[in-house]
Amino acid sequence: MSNTTTVGGREVAVAIHSLGKHYAGDDGDVTALRSIDLDITTGDIYGIIGLSGAGKSTLVRCINGLERYDEGSLRVHGSEVKSLNAKELRSLRRGIGMIFQSFNLMPSRTVSGNIELALLDGDLDAKGRASRVKELLRLVDLSDKADNYPSELSGGQKQRVAIARALANNPSILLSDEATSALDPNTTKSILALLRRLHDTLGLTIVIITHQMSVIKQICNRVAVIDQGTIVEEGKVFDIFANPRAELTRSFVATTSNLDKVSDLMRERSPLVDLSGGRVLVRMRYVSKEVSESLVSHISRSFDIDVNIIFGDIDVVDDAPLGGLVVIISGERASIEAALAYLRERNIGIEVLQR
Amino acid sequence: MSVVNQLFPNVIQRLPEFFDSFVQTLVMVGVTGALSFVLSMVLAIVVTVTAKGGLLPNAMVFTIIDKTVNLLRSIPFIILAAALVPVTRALVGTAIGTKGAIFPLLIGITPLFTRQIQSAFAQVDAGLVEAAESMGMTVPAIVWRVYVRESVPSIIRVAVITLVSLVELTAIVGIVGGGGLGDFAIRYGYQRYMLDVTYAVIIVLVLLIGFIEFVGRQLVELTEHS
Numbered sequence: 001m002s003n004t005t006t007v008g009g010r011e012v013a014v015a016i017h018s019l020g021k022h023y024a025g026d027d028g029d030v031t032a033l034r035s036i037d038l039d040i041t042t043g044d045i046y047g048i049i050g051l052s053g054a055g056k057s058t059l060v061r062c063i064n065g066l067e068r069y070d071e072g073s074l075r076v077h078g079s080e081v082k083s084l085n086a087k088e089l090r091s092l093r094r095g096i097g098m099i100f101q102s103f104n105l106m107p108s109r110t111v112s113g114n115i116e117l118a119l120l121d122g123d124l125d126a127k128g129r130a131s132r133v134k135e136l137l138r139l140v141d142l143s144d145k146a147d148n149y150p151s152e153l154s155g156g157q158k159q160r161v162a163i164a165r166a167l168a169n170n171p172s173i174l175l176s177d178e179a180t181s182a183l184d185p186n187t188t189k190s191i192l193a194l195l196r197r198l199h200d201t202l203g204l205t206i207v208i209i210t211h212q213m214s215v216i217k218q219i220c221n222r223v224a225v226i227d228q229g230t231i232v233e234e235g236k237v238f239d240i241f242a243n244p245r246a247e248l249t250r251s252f253v254a255t256t257s258n259l260d261k262v263s264d265l266m267r268e269r270s271p272l273v274d275l276s277g278g279r280v281l282v283r284m285r286y287v288s289k290e291v292s293e294s295l296v297s298h299i300s301r302s303f304d305i306d307v308n309i310i311f312g313d314i315d316v317v318d319d320a321p322l323g324g325l326v327v328i329i330s331g332e333r334a335s336i337e338a339a340l341a342y343l344r345e346r347n348i349g350i351e352v353l354q355r
Numbered sequence: 356m357s358v359v360n361q362l363f364p365n366v367i368q369r370l371p372e373f374f375d376s377f378v379q380t381l382v383m384v385g386v387t388g389a390l391s392f393v394l395s396m397v398l399a400i401v402v403t404v405t406a407k408g409g410l411l412p413n414a415m416v417f418t419i420i421d422k423t424v425n426l427l428r429s430i431p432f433i434i435l436a437a438a439l440v441p442v443t444r445a446l447v448g449t450a451i452g453t454k455g456a457i458f459p460l461l462i463g464i465t466p467l468f469t470r471q472i473q474s475a476f477a478q479v480d481a482g483l484v485e486a487a488e489s490m491g492m493t494v495p496a497i498v499w500r501v502y503v504r505e506s507v508p509s510i511i512r513v514a515v516i517t518l519v520s521l522v523e524l525t526a527i528v529g530i531v532g533g534g535g536l537g538d539f540a541i542r543y544g545y546q547r548y549m550l551d552v553t554y555a556v557i558i559v560l561v562l563l564i565g566f567i568e569f570v571g572r573q574l575v576e577l578t579e580h581s
Contacts, residue, residue, distance in 0.1 A: 064489055066485060066488060066489060089491075090491040090492070090493065091491065092491075093488070093489055093490065093491035094490065094491040096489075097489075098486070098489040100482060100485075100486065102480075102482050104480070104482040104483050104485065104486035105486075106483060106500075106501065106504070106505060107505065107580055107581040108504055108505050108507065108578070108580055109504075117487075117490070117500065118490045120496075120500070121490075121491065121492065121493075121496065149580040149581070150580075150581075151580055151581045162486075165490075169490075169491075175489075
């Protein structure tokens with residue numbers, strides 16, 4: 001039963017092939033998931049993004065058997081989840097932590113009690129559990145809240161407790177179901193930073209379900225875009241951001257960048273994008289990981305043109321600069337064309353918006 | 356004492372009997388309440404777990420309990436108590452007195468108690484159950500550590516409501532020979548026109564119910580953390 005595969009020298013933690021799931025809905029059979037194929041490799045921080053109702057929560061629940069699938073195969077560390085008996089399934093779940101949008105902490109238990117809950121079925125005695133709880137509280141930086149009840153905590157603190165609880169049994173995989181969707185942007189950042197740290201220090205494989213592209217951008221190395229139960233695009237996060245192909249992916253990518261705001265300005269005929277006198281409005285996108293020279297000043301000097309930056313949005317994704325600029329170039333027509341040709345040669349995505 | 360004597364002459368004359376009736380009421384409420392609590396918890400757990408979308412869905416078990424509870428709840432208690440007389444006699448040997456009252460009270464109160472505990476369980480956030488499942492807990496563990504534990508304050512609240520209803524039922528059961536304060540009030544207060552007996556019984560019942568509600572409130576405050 002245990003036949004693990006490897007990709008690029010790393011073990012595949014979750015291997016999903018031709019997965020399908022149907023519901024019996026009010027209007028007949030509803031397809032929740034259709035021919036899903038993905039491999040989540042050990043050490044990945046794998047993002048699954050989609051709009052609500054796309055099936056991403058269902059998909060992630062198939063991984064720990066909270067939802068059953070009807071077709072195809074889903075193997076966690078080589079074991080087919082569907083064919084596990086109740087006892088095997090419980091032991092699989094103890095090896096997979098899970099955190100939720102609404103935290104799901106037990107209101108009747110203290111912070112310590114909530115974390116200890118995950119340890120009750122393990123091998124530790126009361127003393128061992130208490131010291132493990134202390135250790136986990138230190139890990140998520142909440143040692144001072146041990147005896148508080150969840151109702152006394154902020155959203156970010158609640159999610160930290162939930163993370164500690166999810167990690168109690170030393171899982172190799174952590175599933176995060178919209179874990180930051182109920183949090184403000186700053187708290188989201190700190191929770192994502194915590195997940196990143198746990199990934200780095202504990203060697204955790206993390207599967208993140210989200211509808212926020214900014215979450216994918218901040219923390220994931222691979223991403224799958226899911227729409228109406230199927231994967232429409234999958235790949236490394238940098239590649240997806242640099243060259244989104246599916247329409248949905250493009251709209252997700254656009255939410256994290258302000259480079260598209262220029263079309264609003266053009267529609268409003270803003271004086272900012274006034275192009276009298278042979279000027280050209282250009283969108284430049286950094287689509288390659290090898291952009292490091294000071295391109296703007298370089299082309300203005302070499303081609304004797306003026307480059308006026310209207311928008312800039314450059315981010316570091318997966319350790320490489322990603323984003324671009326919207327600029328107005330003015331100068332001799334031939335010089336402008338030569339500059340654009342030069343940029344294209346340097347692997348910059350050039351889009352002349354208006355001339 | 357003379358004021359009490361003037362206001363409740365018939366009660367003072369029958370003080371030992373009045374006191375005995377009060378004890379009988381306490382025994383009926385206490386014994387039936389305890390038995391019904393255990394039975395209702397079991398039934399509510401089984402109904403919750405076997406319901407569609409529950410932890411162990413089982414349409415047959417669910418339907419049998421669900422329909423039985425509904426059936427018993429739709430029969431007025433005084434008729435149910437009368438109908439149960441032969442069954443009570445076969446089970447405990449007598450259908451009168453405190454001993455004979457407990458079985459019909461149990462059958463009368465348990466459907467109500469079951470439904471109330473069931474609705475307390477239904478208020479437990481499904482996310483908590485899912486979180487427990489994701490930790491790899493067994494079904495009995497989820498029932499005990501999540502459903503029961505997280506609904507303790509709600510269960511105390513519905514137990515108070517149920518006990519108050521039960522006090523009411525013990526008065527009704529008096530009519531069919533059950534003993535207790537209800538029986539006392541009907542025999543003297545109603546049938547012999549000793550109005551002071553009726554008022555004395557009312558005062559004692561109001562105090563009893565007030566006491567039950569007071570204890571319930573304290574327990575809820577002690578157990579609720581949200």
